[in-house]
Amino acid sequence: MDQPPPVTRFAPSPTGLLHLGHAHAALFAWEAARALGGRFLVRLEDIDAARCRPDFAAAILEDLAWLGLDWDGPVRRQSAHLDEYRAALARLEAEGLLYPCFCTRKDIEAEIAAAGHAPHGPDGVLYPGTCRGLTVAERQDRRQDGQPFALRLDMAEAIRRAGPLTWQDSEAGHIVAVPELFGDVVLARKDVPTSYHLAVTCDDAVQGVTLVTRGADLFAATHVHRLLQALLDLPVPCWRHHRLLTGADGRRYAKRDRSLTLAALRAAGRTPAAVWAMAGFTRAGFAGAER
């Protein structure tokens, strides 16, 4: 059966200017859609109010347009959809899959030091589960005291409910989901009623994204997203994780590389075609694009 044309997205966080690594990610997603007559969406992942800035958001859209990328529909801003994330949290909470976590970073460090061992996951040390065992009364007391809390997924219970899961990556093939790698992930932070994992999963579903393209650094996160899709009855897209572009020193581009921001390259007189080439794509057709 013929596959419908893909819907892809580029989803930067407006915490800085776009650099060449972002250009690679944007071009990858745009090309994956446009080469097959599909839709390309742009989403600003701006839940971190302390770090995201409207001028960065404006500069990102400006840079994308300068590159010659066009997108379908309005840009989605996560900060405008907090109620949708709250609704997803309420559902998971009603199903007994979330618990409030009052721990500070220091509490977690102390707990880990006392335990004498620290299992690691893709995002660092795993949460030791301190607040999972609080009684209902203890939780209520602490909430009433006004103690700030995050909401964590009870990973063992979530996996038990969802059963075995797999996902499809067009580079890596058929993958068995192992969300337990992450332990009890945070689904709502203390300051905002969502987290990266929850917002991305809800947004990709509501935006009808069928092919999630993003950097290989987020490959493991997909295990968690696949689990959340199962728990929230959301459609399951395909994924394609692309290589991370590296500079001459072999290190991947990051926000610290100021000279390789698109703004700096533009100011230095580079053309869009030259920046496409630096980001690993050719502008004439898709022949030179990295696969």
Ligand code: GLU
């Ligand atoms: N906002 C994430 C980033 O800038 C990307 C999220 C995603 O593609 O899933 O790294």
